[in-house]
Amino acid sequence: MAVQDRGYNALQETRAFLGEDGTCEAAAFALQASAPHGELRLAFRDDEAAVINPLKPPPPLLEQLVIEWCQWERLGAAGGEGESFVTSELIRQQLLGAGEAPMLVESVVRFDRSRAPGTLRARNRIAMYLPPSAPPMSPPSAPRAPAVLLTAAAGAGAGAAAQRDGGRAVALAALAGERAVAVYDYEWSMQQVTTG
Numbered sequence: 001m002a003v004q005d006r007g008y009n010a011l012q013e014t015r016a017f018l019g020e021d022g023t024c025e026a027a028a029f030a031l032q033a034s035a036p037h038g039e040l041r042l043a044f045r046d047d048e049a050a051v052i053n054p055l056k057p058p059p060p061l062l063e064q065l066v067i068e069w070c071q072w073e074r075l076g077a078a079g080g081e082g083e084s085f086v087t088s089e090l091i092r093q094q095l096l097g098a099g100e101a102p103m104l105v106e107s108v109v110r111f112d113r114s115r116a117p118g119t120l121r122a123r124n125r126i127a128m129y130l131p132p133s134a135p136p137m138s139p140p141s142a143p144r145a146p147a148v149l150l151t152a153a154a155g156a157g158a159g160a161a162a163q164r165d166g167g168r169a170v171a172l173a174a175l176a177g178e179r180a181v182a183v184y185d186y187e188w189s190m191q192q193v194t195t196g
Helices: 006-021 047-052 146-154 161-176
Strands: 024-032 035-044 061-075 084-096 103-113 119-129 182-191
Touching: 006 024, 006 035, 006 182
Parallel strands: none
Antiparallel strands: 024 035, 035 061, 061 084, 084 103, 103 119, 119 182
């Protein structure tokens, strides 16, 4: 039976995904009453803020991932070469302290037992969705085309920059509908290590 260390694996996976420019410094996973399926927090170094004031290191940026729903299934013969373990999770992801709305992330991972002892191969598909919001209102006489949605949601008047920015977000969410705005496919392998 393989049990993953969610904090360690998330840190390694994030660093691998970001490459050499990655600034992910730490990760922690916890089960608690407010997140019974788990909560993951990732800490990122804010290099831009460090350049602005190099004498005072900025606090890390924290990304919160709360697993809202999950399910799993075992495929194939237990312990056999064709055994697979599939997980599916719905995650609410948010950069804390940035004032950004959370995104919804759907993650499906399939772990396949490798021929090499103590090795698993994993394939992951992640789909990201904008948070649900009310659709923008357009004038009754206007056709419902994307350009009209963006114009109607942006608002009129010279002094409404905040309204336009909020309207743009609402309009983009309406354009995306319930479709994913980003999809990532990747795979990795995990090798059992000994402790001591």
